[in-house]
Amino acid sequence: METSYTEALRRALDEELARDPAVVILGEDVAAGGAFGVTRGLAERYGVERVRNTPISEAAITGLAVGAAVAGLRPVLEVMFIDFITLAMDNLVNQAAKYRYMSGGQLSVPLVVRTQAGAAGGAAAQHSQSLEAWLMHVPGLLVVTPSSPCEAYGLLKAAIRQDDPVVFIEHKRLYSKREDLPASEWVAPLGQARVVRAGVDATVVTYGGMTPLVVDAAARAAAEAGIDAEVIDLRSLVPLDVDTVVQSLQRTHRLLVVHEAVQNGGVGAEVAARVAEVAFDELDAPILRVGAAFTPIPFAPELERAVLPDEQRIVSALLRLVKEA
Amino acid sequence: MSSPEVGNQDLCLSLYRMMVRIRLFEEQVGKLAAAGQVPGLTHLSTGQEAVAAGVCAVLRPQDYLFSGHRAHGHTLAKGSPVTAVLAEILGRETGLCRGRGGSMHLVDAARGMLGATGVVGGNIPLALGAAWAAQVRGEDRLAVVFFGDGASGNGVFHESLNLASLWRLPVLFVCENNGVAEFTQREEHSRVAFTSEFAKPYDIPVRVVDGNDVLAVYTAAQALVHWVRQAGGPAYLECQTYRLSGHYVGDAQAYRDKAELAAWRERDPLLRLQRQLLAQGVPAAELTAQAEAERQALAQALELARTAPPPAAAEASAYVYSCARETPTCP
Ligand SMILES: Cc1ncc(C[n+]2csc(CCOP(=O)(O)OP(=O)(O)O)c2C)c(N)n1
Numbered sequence: 001m002e003t004s005y006t007e008a009l010r011r012a013l014d015e016e017l018a019r020d021p022a023v024v025i026l027g028e029d030v031a032a033g034g035a036f037g038v039t040r041g042l043a044e045r046y047g048v049e050r051v052r053n054t055p056i057s058e059a060a061i062t063g064l065a066v067g068a069a070v071a072g073l074r075p076v077l078e079v080m081f082i083d084f085i086t087l088a089m090d091n092l093v094n095q096a097a098k099y100r101y102m103s104g105g106q107l108s109v110p111l112v113v114r115t116q117a118g119a120a121g122g123a124a125a126q127h128s129q130s131l132e133a134w135l136m137h138v139p140g141l142l143v144v145t146p147s148s149p150c151e152a153y154g155l156l157k158a159a160i161r162q163d164d165p166v167v168f169i170e171h172k173r174l175y176s177k178r179e180d181l182p183a184s185e186w187v188a189p190l191g192q193a194r195v196v197r198a199g200v201d202a203t204v205v206t207y208g209g210m211t212p213l214v215v216d217a218a219a220r221a222a223a224e225a226g227i228d229a230e231v232i233d234l235r236s237l238v239p240l241d242v243d244t245v246v247q248s249l250q251r252t253h254r255l256l257v258v259h260e261a262v263q264n265g266g267v268g269a270e271v272a273a274r275v276a277e278v279a280f281d282e283l284d285a286p287i288l289r290v291g292a293a294f295t296p297i298p299f300a301p302e303l304e305r306a307v308l309p310d311e312q313r314i315v316s317a318l319l320r321l322v323k324e325a
Numbered sequence: 326m327s328s329p330e331v332g333n334q335d336l337c338l339s340l341y342r343m344m345v346r347i348r349l350f351e352e353q354v355g356k357l358a359a360a361g362q363v364p365g366l367t368h369l370s371t372g373q374e375a376v377a378a379g380v381c382a383v384l385r386p387q388d389y390l391f392s393g394h395r396a397h398g399h400t401l402a403k404g405s406p407v408t409a410v411l412a413e414i415l416g417r418e419t420g421l422c423r424g425r426g427g428s429m430h431l432v433d434a435a436r437g438m439l440g441a442t443g444v445v446g447g448n449i450p451l452a453l454g455a456a457w458a459a460q461v462r463g464e465d466r467l468a469v470v471f472f473g474d475g476a477s478g479n480g481v482f483h484e485s486l487n488l489a490s491l492w493r494l495p496v497l498f499v500c501e502n503n504g505v506a507e508f509t510q511r512e513e514h515s516r517v518a519f520t521s522e523f524a525k526p527y528d529i530p531v532r533v534v535d536g537n538d539v540l541a542v543y544t545a546a547q548a549l550v551h552w553v554r555q556a557g558g559p560a561y562l563e564c565q566t567y568r569l570s571g572h573y574v575g576d577a578q579a580y581r582d583k584a585e586l587a588a589w590r591e592r593d594p595l596l597r598l599q600r601q602l603l604a605q606g607v608p609a610a611e612l613t614a615q616a617e618a619e620r621q622a623l624a625q626a627l628e629l630a631r632t633a634p635p636p637a638a639a640e641a642s643a644y645v646y647s648c649a650r651e652t653p654t655c656p
């Protein structure tokens with residue numbers, strides 16, 4: 001049966017709440033379903049003690065979730081917009097990420113911070129950002145970016161079972177996407193990238209909300225220019241599966257990285273550097289990146305469209321990469 | 326004589342012993358730090374030992390403890406062995422945290438010491454979380470968090486008071502109000518002299534005590550801990566005290582009022598307890614013997630810690646991730 005990204009996330013939460021009494025959900029409005037409806041119905045099923053509304057206190061609730069994880073719960077905290085993770089950064093970066101290390105392995109932090117990123121519909125500069133590169137920069141955190149309903153389901157289950165703090169970044173444009181979910185339980189392998197479309201002319205690396213767009217762009221490049229691109233969904237930025245990218249490059253010898261975040265200091269820079277370090281000789285052309293303009297996300301729809309990567313820019317980049325280089 | 330507990334000589338002696346342990350330990354750490362043998366920043370709690378000893382004496386082994394950058398005393402008072410704490414402060418593999426944490430980040434999970442943090446105020450919501458875990462599991466266990474008056478300037482302190490009150494979390498907030506944060510007096514931080522004033526609007530029961538009177542601290546902590554266990558909600562203990570040492574080892578203390586320091590030396594919590602015990606008829610030789618036993622234990626610990634190996638450089642990246650079974654690929 002076709003399931004939306006939202007419903008897929010809910011199924012993962014539901015199954016994990018049922019499986020393990022240590023799993024608890026907290027966040028603003030979560031007992032009422034949360035701002036995007038992901039937790040709808042769970043408080044009715046598991047009680048408001050396990051699906052717990054919090055005040056609008058991102059710093060304290062994140063710190064509380066870290067302390068609860070250290071003391072043996074497996075909290076799933078919802079931070080409504082990734083933009084507000086700025087208020088939780090001490091707790092994530094200084095506390096959660098370093099607990100295991102600074103305690104010499106005595107304690108770990110089995111915490112999932114579910115949050116939601118990306119631009120859509122004029123949410124503007126404080127409700128649209130893609131801040132994953134910040135988080136990827138911190139040793140001790142895992143960063144997971146599900147790109148489809150199946151991925152959302154399997155990766156959220158994996159994240160909840162992980163003993164380290166995971167920032168789980170959903171994308172607002174994906175919530176309504178639908179596809180068939182596996183009938184039986186499935187836990188996605190964390191740390192293994194996924195080849196979404198096989199191809200031989202170029203490798204396009206992407207993740208999260210850009211993945212469907214890149215797949216569409218690859219289809220168009222094939223139809224219009226005869227370019228057969230391989231598309232890789234990284235699934236997680238930490239762990240970063242460079243091996244799968246390099247294996248693809250050994251066939252295609254050309255690399256494009258696409259993300260919605262700005263290019264400066266972004267995931268694309270890291271992927272490009274890691275590939276250049278280990279597979280420079282495989283490259284027949286300079287590595288290209290497509291990302292948002294180095295601009296806050298604008299409000300007016302015309303401007304929002306102007307700064308974000310779109311199908312045309314991805315197709316153009318593929319043409320440059322394969323035909324011109 | 327400040328409290329009904331004063332008649333309990335065993336208790337008084339055990340408080341004395343703990344305060345001596347902390348005092349001697351930190352004197353030693355101070356010497357080592359001044360000699361350049363302690364990496365990083367070292368904050369001593371000299372003059373504030375009565376708070377650590379008095380509060381922790383009320384706790385059970387399974388109760389959770391959190392602290393901040395001035396955590397040596399709290400950690401020892403919760404029961405951590407002198408050798409492992411000292412080895413950690415010296416950055417040794419045999420330290421509590423295998424030399425990964427150091428003076429500001431002591432953790433002793435087995436004894437409920439779930440963490441000290443170098444970020445002022447960062448420990449407060451963590452304690453709420455541990456208390457919440459106990460609440461969710463229906464355990465008879467509370468979380469205690471020690472912090473300074475300076476931490477009350479941090480937003481997360483205020484968020485945490487609200488949250489602890491709202492969720493009826495079994496947390497004891499313990500503010501060591503020593504009237505100064507780093508080099509700046511309380512009056513320059515806030516118009517509110519007593520941090521416990523902030524707890525009152527949230528309907529959190531508050532006690533303010535002379536933090537240099539260990540029996541007063543003990544008695545108040547006992548009452549509040551009892552309340553937390555019974556009522557299952559938070560309580561707030563504010564201890565007025567004074568830091569006799571610098572903010573950190575090496576602090577030139579230009580901000581320090583000499584007359585004030587001299588006055589507080591007279592109120593040294595350890596000397597006060599000593600006088601009380603002597604007045605009660607405890608033989609001076611008994612106190613000397615207790616202190617001597619602590620001195621010897623410390624000397625042994627120092628020998629062990631000093632000669633212990635540092636962590637191996639090849640292990641610098643161990644303990645970052647757990648790499649649980651479910652994760653096929655480690656980061
Ligand atoms: C968030 C944060 N800001 C600043 C500092 C630097 N700092 C370390 S200790 C300290 C003073 C803290 O005062 P207080 O909380 O009263 O504790 P005390 O040192 O008196 O024990 C400051 C400002 C810090 N560690 N963390």
